[in-house]
Amino acid sequence: MTRVNPELAKELEKFGAKSATVCFNCGNCTAVCPLSNNSTPFPRRIIRYLQLGLEERLLGRMEPWLCYYCGECSQTCPRQADPGELMMATRRYLTTRYDWTGLSKRLYTSKVWEVFCVGILFFATLAVIYLFHGPIVTDHTKLETFAPADIVHPTGYVFGAVLAFFLLSNVYRMHKFIMRSGERVNAPLSLYFSELGTLAVHFATQAKLRLCTNKSFWIKHWLLMSGYTAAFILVNVDLVTRWSLTDSPPPAWHPAKILWTYATIAMLYATTVAIIGRLRKREPIHKYSHSTDWMFLILLWFTVFTGLLVRIFMQFDLPLPTYYTFAVHLALAVPLLGLEVPFTKWSHLAYRPFALYFERVRERALQLQQPPQEEEA
Amino acid sequence: MTERTKIGVYVCHCGGNISDYVDVEKVVDSxxxxxxxxxxxxxVFMCSEAGQxxxxxxxxxxGLDGVVVASCSPHLHExxxxxxxxxxxxxxxxxxxxCIREHSSWVHSDNREGATRKATWIVKTAIAKISLARELQPIRLDVEREAIVIGGGIAGLRCAIDLARAGSTVHxxxxxxxxxxxxxxxxxxYPSGKSGCEIVEELIDEIKRYPNIKIYTNAEILSAGGAIGDFKVTVKVNPRYVGKVSDDVIAKCPVEVPDEFNYGLTxxxxxxxxxxxxxxxxxxxxxxxTKCGECxxxxxxxxxxxxxxxSLIVLATGFKPYEPEEGEFGYKVHDGVITLPVFERLLALSDGKLEYNGKEVRDIAFIYCVGSRNEEHEYCSRYCCVATLNASLGALEKFDGLRAYHIYRDIRAxxxxxxxxxEAGKKKMLFIKYDPEEPPVVEKSGxxxxVRVKDLLTAGEELEVPVDLVVLSVGMLPEMSEVFTMLRVPFSRDGFLQEVHPKLRPVETAIGGVLLAGACQGPKDTVEATASASAAVAKADTYLVKGYxxxxxxxxxxxxxxxDGCEECVGECPTSAISIKxxxxxxxxxxxxxxxxxxxxxxxxxxxxxxxxxxxxxKMIDSVGGD
Known part of the structure; x- marks a missing residue:
């Protein structure tokens, strides 16, 4: 027995699920969705859970993470219930539920909290730079002298470790919710290892998104994702490559620099297109913008843009603009990474592949649990 | 009598519908x-202008003295x-x-010879029949402009007004x-948004304007009979035991009993x-x-x-709401389970906040199809879905903070x-679809x-819906009246009065001159009831205005x-048309x-x-006896 909970439905309105009750469950959305299949049908069933406020059921489903919001369902819906946006809202809700700190819920449900947290991290970063920066050389651009690598790098790793801890602990909670729902599953550890490939493939290729009818979404999304991954790798291996935080930057043909150029262009293009799209509201995916969507895009765009400016100023050997812009770049990157990755929108980079991974493990475990079927005569 | 000897016989091809399977030339030859x-x-086509x-x-x-046409069904072209x-x-x-189409070519398309033989027999019997036919005349009955309407509900009021407007006297x-x-x-x-009282008040205002409407309230029908043009109804008008008195006088009455109009709520x-x-x-x-005499x-x-x-009788006897059995969805077992008509009164009587039996109501579950679409009452009562949706919207509009659940089988809005x-969806009401094989169960908890219900839309998820009030959306049953037996009006399988044909003669009964208006014919909402009332009047006026x-x-x-006056026939006649004089x-x-x-x-x-x-x-039998 599950008790209906209209209060949950009310709460979900804050995450953007405003139109759930107009849905009359015809299932056109599920029929038209290129990603939905018999074993994991959506969005209809998820919307039904939203309507009735069936919290346990929602938490145990991974389908919301299968949806990439191409918006075909919203265009097909005879009731203008916007199933695509309802799935998006469910993802926001799930993100807050996976998060054990409670910060995620505050960021999603209160604009004040959101702006406040971003502001705090922004100014705190500036303050830290103000207090700990090295000598300011003005005759030549000496970025490493301004921001000594032996301070920046360890700080960055500690920061990264903290983020990873939060994100992975949230992923662990997600795992618990999914494995506990429905039929009880005891997956052997070996399955988790043997299915690691699923995780890697889906993380790297976003293969599911390619099934969406509109291929341009996949391309843009992949550009953004690969650009971000490239930048992430470059920043992390900066110790060795010395391509960014250095007093003497490498020449333009350096492979790291080519990769960096790609990352900048890819991310700048994808975010600019997304911002224009959200302003125009023509595509279903861009019709509704939650405050967190804007915050993510704005922080990311400015982070990438300031990064680009730093390179340009370095190239023209403008010391002061380089230092200041670099400070702002860091002050933007810290809230972007610190808030978006473990607590809000960007956490989906982990939740999506992990959802597929856990589902696969669960499926295999269920198969193992079932007694072998006798062959039919 | 002398036989007719100049009979014309016309066999139709019906395009090919007949001639493809029946050898029409052979029929003619024989x-x-x-x-x-x-x-x-x-x-080729007897019904065409050229054929006629x-x-x-x-x-x-x-100089033909008789005609036989062998073609389609007489229903079509007689x-x-x-x-x-x-x-x-x-x-x-x-x-x-x-008819040699439905009765021969269409049913024997595999056997041309047999179909032709059958068509020939049919034509031969018709020739035999018409050879001895008498010149008959239609029966003409005088119809005076006076009609009787039975039932003073919305359909009866509509009938009385429309009949009176055309100049007839109405009882x-x-x-x-x-x-x-x-x-x-x-x-x-729905759809006017007016209260039932307002609508009826408007109709009664109009009724009062027509002196040719005679009203008999508190009236019992003792007998009813007759035929079109000549119906007689005897009514016993029961006394009111009081004249027109002021409200102050009424207030003096020391007795208080539950008001049936409000289902005992007041x-x-x-x-x-x-x-x-x-x-x-x-x-x-x-x-x-108590006969205290105060009033x-x-x-x-x-x-x-x-x-x-x-000259005519219009039956507008209406319906009664289904009364659920004790224990049906907790009815009469748990406090707070009521029917839709009671809920309507509750809505009309409550002010400020919705209360039932002194308890404030926040959550309401509406259970649909109660007393409809089951083994006992197979039909859909059709008004209840919209009426329930409308009542729930009215409730949400009048009282803040209400939450409604619609537990339904199919919404037939x-x-x-x-x-x-x-609108109900936009107002955030929830719809839960149940399987009639596993209907919801209403229980008390604190x-x-x-309401425990298996929701078909969530793949059979067993849901618990906590509420303060359960409203049973009850269907319509026919309101029985002895006048039906007196007039020998036939019933349909559902127990409502039956029209002759749902499309061809939708407001007439098999008893000539007895017409149907409103929900006595089957479940209808007020819109449909008044429409059918006006339709019955239109049909009535085809006699009343023509005069015969x-x-x-x-x-x-x-x-x-x-x-020899044995009276055997009198007892046999189903319409009491034979008497002994x-x-x-x-x-x-x-x-x-x-x-x-x-x-x-x-x-x-x-x-x-x-x-x-x-x-x-x-002669008809003889005509095919030899074959």
């Missing part, structure tokens, strides 16, 4: 030399051909239309002390009247009255017996009422009611020479339906059916 036949032809002209020309040129015969100067009842009979029926109990009607005095209703004279409920009563008033006559369903009715002549005919049976032409049951029992063969005289039937 009858054209019969002694009674003057001419036999076949033609063929018959007309032959009647005029050859009138066409009779009108053609009449236009050419032949008595239309000397034309026999027989409006209502069994309860006040006009209006069940509509005034409704909080808000109390009324033993002397009472209804607001917005008519007549504006109170009535004393003698079961409750200035007149206990000497006696019932009056009045004999009314009318047909036609323009789909918007109510849509001070809440719990014409009936087919095929009825029983008594030969007084042979009749001066030792002989007499047929009431308006009542007789021509079923022939009387002829079957008559020991002296004194009763013939016009158009089917014994000599005709014998």
């Amino acid at each position: 009858v054209k030399d019969l002694p009674n036949v003057a001419v036999a032809r076949h033609f 002209q063929l018959i007309k020309d032959d009647i005029k040129n050859l 009138k066409t051909f009779r009108d053609a015969a009449k236009a050419a100067g032949l008595n239309p009842y000397l034309l026999e239309h027989v 409006l009979i209502e069994s309860s002390p006040f006009l209006g029926g069940r509509v005034p109990q409704i909080y808000k009607l 109390k009324r005095k033993a002397i009472y009247k209804r607001e917005h209703s008519y007549p504006d004279i109170p009535v004393i409920d003698m079961d409750a009255c 200035n009563p007149d206990f000497d008033q006696q019932p009056q017996t009045i004999e009314l006559k009318g 047909y036609g323009k009422y789909e918007t109510y369903y849509e 001070n809440k009611l719990i 009715a014409e009936l087919e002549p095929f009825i029983a005919e008594i030969d007084p020479e042979k009749c 001066d030792g002989k049976a007499v047929v009431n032409e308006a009542l007789c339906k021509g079923c022939g049951a009387c002829g079957g029992v008559c020991p002296t063969k004194a009763i013939n059916l016009r158009g089917y005289y014994y000599d005709q039937l014998e």
Whole structure:
């Protein structure tokens, strides 16, 4: 027995699920969705859970993470219930539920909290730079002298470790919710290892998104994702490559620099297109913008843009603009990474592949649990 | 009698519908030399202008004294051909239309020879029948502009107004002390949004403007009978035991009893009247009255017996809501389980906040299809889906913070009422679909009611819905009246009154002159009930305004020479059309339906059916006996 909970439905309105009750469950959305299949049908069933406020059921489903919001369902819906946006809202809700700190819920449900947290991290970063920066050389651009690598790098790793801890602990909670729902599953550890490939493939290729009818979404999304991954790798291996935080930057043909150029262009293009799209509201995916969507895009765009400016100023050997812009770049990157990755929108980079991974493990475990079927005569 | 010898026979191809499977030439050949036949032809489309002209020309040129047309079903074109015969100067009842399409070519398309033989037999019997046919005349009955309407609900009121407007005298009979029926109990009607009281008040205002409407409230029907043009209804008008008195006088009454108008949600005095209703004279409920005399009563008033006559009767006796069994969805077992009509009153009577039995109501579950679409009542009551949606929207509009759950089988918000369903979704009401095989269960838990339901839309998820009030959306049952048996009106399988044909004669009953209006015919909402009332009046006016009715002549005919007055036929007649006068049976032409049951029992063969005289039937049998 599950008790209906209209209060949950009310709460979900804050995450953007405003139109759930107009849905009359015809299932056109599920029929038209290129990603939905018999074993994991959506969005209809998820919307039904939203309507009735069936919290346990929602938490145990991974389908919301299968949806990439191409918006075909919203265009097909005879009731203008916007199933695509309802799935998006469910993802926001799930993100807050996976998060054990409670910060995620505050960021999603209160604009004040959101702006406040971003502001705090922004100014705190500036303050830290103000207090700990090295000598300011003005005759030549000496970025490493301004921001000594032996301070920046360890700080960055500690920061990264903290983020990873939060994100992975949230992923662990997600795992618990999914494995506990429905039929009880005891997956052997070996399955988790043997299915690691699923995780890697889906993380790297976003293969599911390619099934969406509109291929341009996949391309843009992949550009953004690969650009971000490239930048992430470059920043992390900066110790060795010395391509960014250095007093003497490498020449333009350096492979790291080519990769960096790609990352900048890819991310700048994808975010600019997304911002224009959200302003125009023509595509279903861009019709509704939650405050967190804007915050993510704005922080990311400015982070990438300031990064680009730093390179340009370095190239023209403008010391002061380089230092200041670099400070702002860091002050933007810290809230972007610190808030978006473990607590809000960007956490989906982990939740999506992990959802597929856990589902696969669960499926295999269920198969193992079932007694072998006798062959039919 | 002498036989007709100049019969024209016309066999139709019906394009190929007939001639593809029936050898029409062979049919013509095998009858054209019969002694009674003057001419036999076949033609591609007899019903066409050219085909009809063929018959007309032959009647005029050859002096035909009888015609047989063998084509489609008489339901389709008998009138066409009779009108053609009449236009050419032949008595239309000397034309026999027989069917060789449905009865031969279509059903024997695998057997051309057999189909042809059968068609020939059919044509031969028709020739035999028409050779002895008499010149019949339609029965003409005078119809005076006076009609009787039984039932003073919304359909009856609509009928009375429309009939009176066209100039007829109307006798409006209502069994309860006040006009209006069940509509005034409704909080808000769809689609107007007006209250039931307002609508009825408007109708009553109009009624009052017509002096040719005679109203009989608190009236019982003692007897009803007759035929079109000549109905008689005897009513007993029960006394009110009090004249017109002021509200202060009513307030003096010391007795208080549950008010049935509000389903016992409030109390009324033993002397009472209804607001917005008519007549504006109170009535004393003698079961409750203590005869204290405070209200200035007149206990000497006696019932009056009045004999009314009318050319037509419109039945507008309405419906009654289904009363759930004890324990059906917790009805009468758990406090807080009520029916939709009670909820309507609750809505109308509550102010500020919604309370039931002193408890504030926040969550309501509406359970649909209660007493409809089950083994006992197979039909869909059709009004309840929209009425329930409308009531829930009305409740949410009037009271803040209500939450509603619709626990339904199928939402049949047909036609323009789909918007109510849509609106309910926008108002965040939840819809839960149940399987009739596993209906919801209502239980009590603390001070809440719990509806347990398996939701089909969530793949059979078992849900618990905690609520304060459960409203059962009950269906419509026919309101029974003794007048139905008195008039011998037939019932449908569902127990409602039956029309002759749902499309061809939608407001008439098999009893000529008895028409149907409103929900007595089947579940209807107020819109449909008033529409059917106006339709019944339109049909009534085709007789009332014309001044006469014409009936087919095929009825029983008594030969007084042979009749010995044994009265066997009187008991057999299903429409009470035969009586004995001066030792002989007499047929009431308006009542007789021509079923022939009387002829079957008559020991002296004194009763013939016009158009089917014994000599005709014998010759028809003989005509195919040899084959």
